[in-house]
Amino acid sequence: MQKTLRDSAALRWLVLILISSLLFSTYWFYDFYGGIKGLMERGMGISSEEYGRIMSSTTYANVVGMIILGGIILDRWGIRLAGLVFGGLSFLGAIISAAAVAGWFGDDKSTMLIWSIVGRIIFGIGMEVVCVMVTRTIVKWFMGYEMALAMALNIGFGRLGTAMGMAVAPDLAAGGFISPAFSFAAILIGISLVFFIIYIFFDIKIDKQRAESGIVTEEEVDEEKFRFADFKKLITNRSFIYIALLCMVFYSAVFPLLAYAPDLLVNKYGFSYEMGSDGEFLIFGSAILGTAFIFVLLLIFGLSFSMVPRAFKSNTHKLLSFLVISTLFLGYVYVLRDVFSEWLLNGPKTASLIPMGTILFTPIFGSIVDKKGKAATLMMIGSALLVFAYLSLSVFNHVYLGYLGLISLGIAFSLVPAAMWPAVARIVAENRLGTAYGTMFTFQNWGLAAFFWGIGALLDFVNRYRLADIEAGLTNYDYTIPVLMLALLGVISAWLAYKLKQADKLQGYGLENPHTSN
Numbered sequence: 169m170q171k172t173l174r175d176s177a178a179l180r181w182l183v184l185i186l187i188s189s190l191l192f193s194t195y196w197f198y199d200f201y202g203g204i205k206g207l208m209e210r211g212m213g214i215s216s217e218e219y220g221r222i223m224s225s226t227t228y229a230n231v232v233g234m235i236i237l238g239g240i241i242l243d244r245w246g247i248r249l250a251g252l253v254f255g256g257l258s259f260l261g262a263i264i265s266a267a268a269v270a271g272w273f274g275d276d277k278s279t280m281l282i283w284s285i286v287g288r289i290i291f292g293i294g295m296e297v298v299c300v301m302v303t304r305t306i307v308k309w310f311m312g313y314e315m316a317l318a319m320a321l322n323i324g325f326g327r328l329g330t331a332m333g334m335a336v337a338p339d340l341a342a343g344g345f346i347s348p349a350f351s352f353a354a355i356l357i358g359i360s361l362v363f364f365i366i367y368i369f370f371d372i373k374i375d376k377q378r379a380e381s382g383i384v385t386e387e388e389v390d391e392e393k394f395r396f397a398d399f400k401k402l403i404t405n406r407s408f409i410y411i412a413l414l415c416m417v418f419y420s421a422v423f424p425l426l427a428y429a430p431d432l433l434v435n436k437y438g439f440s441y442e443m444g445s446d447g448e449f450l451i452f453g454s455a456i457l458g459t460a461f462i463f464v465l466l467l468i469f470g471l472s473f474s475m476v477p478r479a480f481k482s483n484t485h486k487l488l489s490f491l492v493i494s495t496l497f498l499g500y501v502y503v504l505r506d507v508f509s510e511w512l513l514n515g516p517k518t519a520s521l522i523p524m525g526t527i528l529f530t531p532i533f534g535s536i537v538d539k540k541g542k543a544a545t546l547m548m549i550g551s552a553l554l555v556f557a558y559l560s561l562s563v564f565n566h567v568y569l570g571y572l573g574l575i576s577l578g579i580a581f582s583l584v585p586a587a588m589w590p591a592v593a594r595i596v597a598e599n600r601l602g603t604a605y606g607t608m609f610t611f612q613n614w615g616l617a618a619f620f621w622g623i624g625a626l627l628d629f630v631n632r633y634r635l636a637d638i639e640a641g642l643t644n645y646d647y648t649i650p651v652l653m654l655a656l657l658g659v660i661s662a663w664l665a666y667k668l669k670q671a672d673k674l675q676g677y678g679l680e681n682p683h684t685s686n
């Protein structure tokens with residue numbers, strides 16, 4: 169058969185980098201606010217509830233079905249046009265948000281707040297559909313090749329965006345000026361759109377080649393398309409209902425926490441927001457470049473740990489490669505020991521290690537699920553870890569228990585997604601997967617809408633008699649009750665995972681069986 173562009177490994181990986189840049193930049197924009205929550209409150213004069221409202225507004229359009237509509241549009245228009253339109257929307261939303269905090273629409277609090285919300289709503293419409301579009305593009309190029317690896321790398325780029333956004337935003341907002349952090353994040357989306365436009369040339373070419381060689385084109389492949397008949401079937405399937413609810417409750421306990429985690433560490437343990445010079449690693453005199461370099465190396469180590477030993481067949485080679493990577497990693501930690509010890513006392517840098525840790529752990533747990541199964545049990549364990557994490561970060565006050573809580577949160581954030589997404593593919597037939605993911609992300613956005621806002625509102629409420637002192641810098645926010653509320657979500661997640669396990673026993677999808685037995 170005639171070869172197409174996707175038969176070249178180099179081109180496949182080039183395509184992955186071009187399109188994953190969109191995930192990197194949109195995840196960055198989604199999450200960087202967490203690193204500068206305190207600075208936003210001071211700079212814009214907003215409360216925690218108003219900060220929560222801005223974060224929550226990202227989900228508003230998705231709550232009323234935008235992801236599903238976006239999926240239908242993606243089916244009709246195809247990757248190129250839909251990618252440009254929805255990528256363009258996320259860029260537009262980011263520009264509006266950056267203009268809002270720069271005071272372009274007016275520098276009074278309510279104008280800045282309203283336009284920040286408008287910006288986030290538009291950004292949110294684009295971002296979620298971009299995620300679906302990028303996944304489709306990976307399927308188009310990697311089906312029959314290294315698809316699982318490509319998906320893991322793609323989500324790794326997203327998590328890197330989250331981590332770097334949280335860690336670098338305070339450096340960009342040095343001196344309390346938040347505007348550069350917003351402009352930088354918006355420019356990143358613009359750059360990734362340029363990468364996407366470059367990708368379009370490859371997309372046109374491969375479609376032409378596939379048409380010439382008689383391979384079905386994107387428009388003809390309807391496996392991933394949204395169908396209302398499928399939707400009806402899905403929402404009457406017990407196992408799907410439990411896993412979709414689990415997706416909503418679990419992510420509601422994790423994504424919103426990321427938006428508050430740096431501020432929690434600053435307020436509860438007295439961590440810093442801005443980095444002292446001891447914690448800076450300079451490259452060409454730039455701390456931002458230095459931080460980016462440290463993160464990229466962490467990403468490379470994370471991926472090497474999880475991918476390289478697995479690539480060898482013999483156990484000796486596996487062990488040898490693991491030892492080599494471990495030695496290099498220890499050398500890296502040793503050289504940067506002074507920087508890391510400062511980072512562990514800085515709110516945004518410490519919180520950014522949660523998404524960074526998932527890059528290492530998610531593929532490891534993914535391969536455990538492949539080999540041993542136990543997907544529903546692992547989701548129960550991941551949810552229980554959330555409960556432990558949030559109890560450690562709320563009712564106890566010891567900083568070491570706090571670190572342990574953050575590590576548990578990182579493990580839970582790796583374990584549940586690693587077990588959940590392949591489990592969906594077992595419950596739902598392949599030709600209904602697009603509909604299933606669109607439905608699950610819609611449910612997820614309902615929860616996110618409530619908890620992005622809810623944490624901020626509850627924080628203001630429980631601290632209502634001390635708000636003036638907090639603003640004056642005389643005392644700190646008490647995060648105990650809002651974080652305890654998230655522990656409750658962990659309990660509900662564990663219960664839903666248990667119900668899923670029971671439903672699976674009745675329906676026989678084999679969620680507890682290894683994937684290799686199929």
Ligand SMILES: N[C@@H](Cc1c[nH]cn1)C(=O)NCC(=O)O
Nearest residue numbers: 198296299326419423585609612
């Ligand atoms: N809905 C997507 C994308 C996303 C990321 N942050 C907020 N929305 C999603 O949840 N993807 C799965 C993941 O684990 O990132």
